[in-house]
Amino acid sequence: MASSLQTETQQSPALPDDRKNSPIVYGLGSFGLESTYKVFWGFYVFFYVDGLGLAVALAAVINVLYAVWDAVNDPLVGYLSDNTRTRWGRRRPWLLAGLPFYVIFLALTYAVPGAFRQGQALFLYAMAIILLFETAYTVMSVNYDALFPEIFQGYR
Helix, strand or coil: HHHHHHHHHHHCCCHHHHHHHCCCHHHHHHHHHHHHHHHHHHHHHHHHHHHCCCCCHHHHHHHHHHHHHHHHHHHHHHHHHHHCCCHHHHHHHHHHHHHHHHHHHHHHCCCCCHHCCCHHHHHHHHHHHHHHHHHHHHHHHHHHHHHHHCCCCCCC
16 A cells, blocks of 8 residues: 555656656757748748848848857857856746747747838848847857756666
8 A cells, every 4th residue: 555655655646757857858859940940041041032022132142141140059059058047947938938939939920010121121120130040049049058968867
């Protein structure tokens, strides 16, 4: 009787530890993050150049600024994340805070307000939203990737 009572109290309604920390479950989160990013990266230039009429040269400027900003913010976000100390860990607060921004900026990439659909306003809107989306993606991806060795500390 005592052993069955111990077994019942040790089990929780949540996923058992072996499934909660499963590489499959971790991979599903990575799939969600990366698949939306690939949709963004593969389509946004066509959307702005072919769909909205942004000049190709201006789209190239945005891509260069995107690459430069990515080179700056990746180590910055990594440093901030590594030096975060909370009761929830180093990575989870960043992931929880970053997810709404990631979704909002992805939606705003393609939901361009009418006032920003032409000329210099389109370029400035695209540059701002794309750099903000890249920042949100960096917060999510750096912290999600850094979560892997914290969850899986051994071969098992």
